[in-house]
Amino acid sequence: MDWTRKAVAALRESEPTPLRTGVVRFGEGVAIHVKDETAQPTGNLKHRLVRDLLLKAVVDGELREGTPIVEATGGGAALALGHFANRLGLPYTCVMPAKAHPAQIAAVEALGGTCELVDPPLAIYATAERLAAERGGHYLDMFARAEAATDWRTGGVAGEILAQSDVAPAWIVCGAGTGITSATAGRHVRYAGAATRVAVADPEHSSHFPAWASGYDGYATGMPSRVPGIGRPRVEPAFRIDLVDAVVPVPDAAGAAATRYLAERHGLAFGPATGTCLWAAMVLAAKMTARGETGDLVVVAGDGGEAYRGTYYDDAWLATKGLDPAPHRAVLDEFDATGRWTA
Template sequence: MGGVADDDPTRKDSRRWAAEAIRRLTAEREAAGPTPLLRFPLPGDRGVTLLFKDESAHPTGSLKHRAARALFRHAIATGRLTEGATVIEATGGNAAVAQAHFARLLGLPYIAVMPGEESAARAEPVRALGGECRFVTPPLAIYEEARRLAADTGGCYLDQFTWAERALDWRGDDLAGELFAQAAGPPAWVVAGAGTGATAASLGRHIRYHGLETRLAVVDPENSAYYQGWLTGAHDYATGMPSRIEGIGRPRMEPGFLPSLVDLMLPVPDAAAVAGARAVRAATGRAVGGSTGANLWGALHLVARMREQGTGGTVVSLVCDAGDRQARTWHDDGWVAGRGLDPAPWGAVIDRFLATGESDAPGG
């Protein structure tokens, strides 16, 4: 009849490697355990609680750790990633660090194709994990370069913007399942940002799959296409301008962002995201990035609205990342001013709300 025999040794070796790789990824997740759910202090007791799930507790320090693990697992299970293949991704931030971690765990070469001019600060964390960084200009050329490298090396282009939304579990064994299991009953709102869109999609799907009353709000920084695309229903909406808030916001509507799952979009000024990051650090001691600051701004908007409406409940959001790199950037006045951002007016709004409960419409 032709074809390959069931006892073909090459196929058996491939399946054996895939099974062992999946076992290692599963063991890594089980050893790490759930990330903590922290209470964020609010003024007074008006029946509204604000919680943050601290994704900076992952071994690589960011929310991207989950997506990287899921991408590797999905690529192996679908046969896209095989033993010895070079793993390649087009990315410039926390995703590269997390992916380099998992490539090393599986003994695979890793190349991050990063946008812009060479930067030792951006490359160092990836290289420390055994990965390689290649910088490309113009920035949007990173995707084509990643595809070319994958073709030339016979490697696997992970392509997070295509695959992360499909790879990240939403039924119960990853972020969504952990978050809702840790919360004391379904929260009124969950607040997240959108980079690939995978995290928001997993939360939205979990809510619908389990028939929960929780609503999903997505915060969006300046220059991003997601808010206007959601508002207008234009799934091909694009701004052509990169987000300044690492990890969230995109110049185009990515396939992993699913507008139908989002109950509310909240545009957040970039300077307000910086102010939010500093407010989180003041309250928790964690030097978080701008994406977490945007989450706080959006969460406080919802807390204020719930209080005005006299409704109680819980708002849950995410600490997306934290560490020395954020301390040297978002929390450094000179670095922030060099990017034309002035967080002071927005910080005053947050401080007043957290001190008195009086709101100048956070998130408005």
């Protein structure tokens, strides 16, 4: 019990910071804001979910002193897990697709974790479960357990946004990996009685938009997203198509253009997940303007830009992926200058 008490105390000390938002763009009665989650102690939005999952595992007795942690994930969740595993003094293995970017692997290893690379990509789940069983470890399984670990009454990001807003925003725009951020936001705005709607920005190859559009939550593409942290080849248990008001499909090149637009025009260096969300917010803002509506939109910025200097901020790398942000950047510049959306 001594280790358990210390572990709970260490995790509770990493309470998420209630970060304020900053304005990116003013239009005719429409403003787009960015809520910067990269200032969390582990540097990304996944800090919240990973902390909640580990707290539940500790108090449930699934994590004890010396228990190896195994998880199938990459991006921000992998880094948050590495941070917390260090705090708890537990060994950590991250199971990633074989084509994971070397920078992601290096970041996990820098935190003392080890990486297992597998192919095909969907085999990461079964591999993580097997490794945990073989090593007497705990498979965190955040995609399946996210909903049980998260308290939608407090609202997390959505609760903070509503608390910090003089008037409830018209839209909260986020990405979806596990889907818990959008589901928690959808539940919380209903619980709070707010008129705010929730939108998910969905990159190419992801199952979320076709699932939402068709109403079939068993939809699967079988193809991994190229945008770390958001988009899934299958609909995860925590993603609820009935709790979001819109899912906006975003071309990967458009997300890349919006990522660089934020950095170059506003000095905000975020990753491609945030750029994807900004593009979706611009789409919604343009529709509001066309209908003569006013209000604020809040983009949840969950990933920092530093890790993507050699990828999404690099023209040569984008070209190798067949991504040309130039036409989409022209749309953003036109919208910024005139309020006209030409996509």
